[in-house]
Amino acid sequence: MELTREQLIDAYRRMRLIRGFEDKLNELVMAGRLSGFLHLYAGEEAVAVGVAAHLTDRDYFSSTHRGHGHCIAKGVDINGMMAELFGRATGTCKGKGGSMHIADVDKGMLGANGIVGAGIPIAVGAALTAKTRGGDSVSVAFFGDGASNQGAFHEVANMAALWKLPVVFVCENNGYGEATPAEFAVSVPNVADRASAYGMPGLVANGMDFFEVYAEAGEAIERARRGEGPSLLEFKTYRYYGHFVGDNTAYRLKEEEEAMRRDHDPLTGFEEQTVSGGLLSADELREVDAAVADEIEQAVKFAEESPSPTPEDLLADVYVRY
Numbered sequence: 001m002e003l004t005r006e007q008l009i010d011a012y013r014r015m016r017l018i019r020g021f022e023d024k025l026n027e028l029v030m031a032g033r034l035s036g037f038l039h040l041y042a043g044e045e046a047v048a049v050g051v052a053a054h055l056t057d058r059d060y061f062s063s064t065h066r067g068h069g070h071c072i073a074k075g076v077d078i079n080g081m082m083a084e085l086f087g088r089a090t091g092t093c094k095g096k097g098g099s100m101h102i103a104d105v106d107k108g109m110l111g112a113n114g115i116v117g118a119g120i121p122i123a124v125g126a127a128l129t130a131k132t133r134g135g136d137s138v139s140v141a142f143f144g145d146g147a148s149n150q151g152a153f154h155e156v157a158n159m160a161a162l163w164k165l166p167v168v169f170v171c172e173n174n175g176y177g178e179a180t181p182a183e184f185a186v187s188v189p190n191v192a193d194r195a196s197a198y199g200m201p202g203l204v205a206n207g208m209d210f211f212e213v214y215a216e217a218g219e220a221i222e223r224a225r226r227g228e229g230p231s232l233l234e235f236k237t238y239r240y241y242g243h244f245v246g247d248n249t250a251y252r253l254k255e256e257e258e259a260m261r262r263d264h265d266p267l268t269g270f271e272e273q274t275v276s277g278g279l280l281s282a283d284e285l286r287e288v289d290a291a292v293a294d295e296i297e298q299a300v301k302f303a304e305e306s307p308s309p310t311p312e313d314l315l316a317d318v319y320v321r322y
């Protein structure tokens with residue numbers, strides 16, 4: 001699966017957009033310009049983007065409390081996302097969802113989710129719908145190492161394997177569930193080891209490397225599209241910020257954080273591989289950086305200048321009539 005120049009630029013742009021968006025949110029909260037409880041995806045960009053590079057709007061993502069990166073990778077508009085975080089009427093969910101409930105069904109983004117593990121059955125439900133209707137849509141469930149211990153995951157892993165549903169389980173193992181190291185809470189060395197219990201392929205790969213994610217996700221997605229059932233992919237990754245904005249990360253060493261940023265950064269790695277391989281030039285990547293920085297500034301301006309929802313909006317979109 002060779003990537004074209006356009007696809008490479010697009011992948012880099014999405015990763016840079018996620019990084020810039022998350023860094024900006026951290027800055028806005030720290031400056032007191034934005035409130036709310038935010039879990040940032042910076043550091044994990046290669047996972048969402050490497051998976052999304054195989055999908056179209058007809059395919060589905062279900063997400064987690066750390067969902068901004070999944071939304072951006074899936075093509076959700078960042079003006080709407082930023083306005084959503086500011087609670088404005090122009091937000092993706094009209095300002096009523098916020099960080100942990102961003103959903104955009106037109107983009108196949110079934111929603112972030114504040115309940116750990118609860119997004120996984122939603123992706124499996126979408127896969128069941130896709131199989132029942134026919135067609136070749138595939139669904140991807142993102143979840144963390146912590147979520148892999150939730151009952152919901154195990155129930156639907158069994159169901160998806162039994163019914164050969166077109167779903168890919170993507171565990172983003174960032175080493176921690178809040179302050180708890182994965183080694184302390186997960187009974188096996190790798191979450192992917194659990195795949196054999198359900199009769200599906202399980203695979204561990206480096207989630208800091210876009211090309212590795214792209215290759216492994218491609219195989220699992222193709223398998224799902226062919227009707228051969230689910231796979232469990234575990235990508236080892238790292239979140240650069242704390243569990244939430246404001247977490248002082250007293251449970252991990254500063255040296256660990258610095259080493260991950262210095263030696264394993266997904267954007268730097270992508271640049272090294274594409275530039276040394278003669279696929280892209282550093283100048284083109286700097287152009288992308290500049291355009292993305294502008295886009296993010298525009299999104300903040302758009303959000304800050306947007307109106308808040310009115311009291312009348314409160315009861316709109318609460319019930320759906322069929």
Ligand SMILES: Cc1ncc(C[n+]2csc(CCOP(=O)(O)OP(=O)(O)O)c2C)c(N)n1
Pocket residue numbers: 064065066114115116117143144145146147148174176177178243
């Ligand atoms: C059912 C449930 N239990 C506990 C919590 C509190 N909580 C929020 S995030 C989190 C840790 C999740 O860890 P992981 O799945 O590894 O995701 P990460 O934060 O590392 O991306 C916990 C325990 C919750 N939101 N929902």
Ligand SMILES: [Mg+2]
Pocket residue numbers: 144145146172173174175176177178
């Ligand atoms: Mg985790």
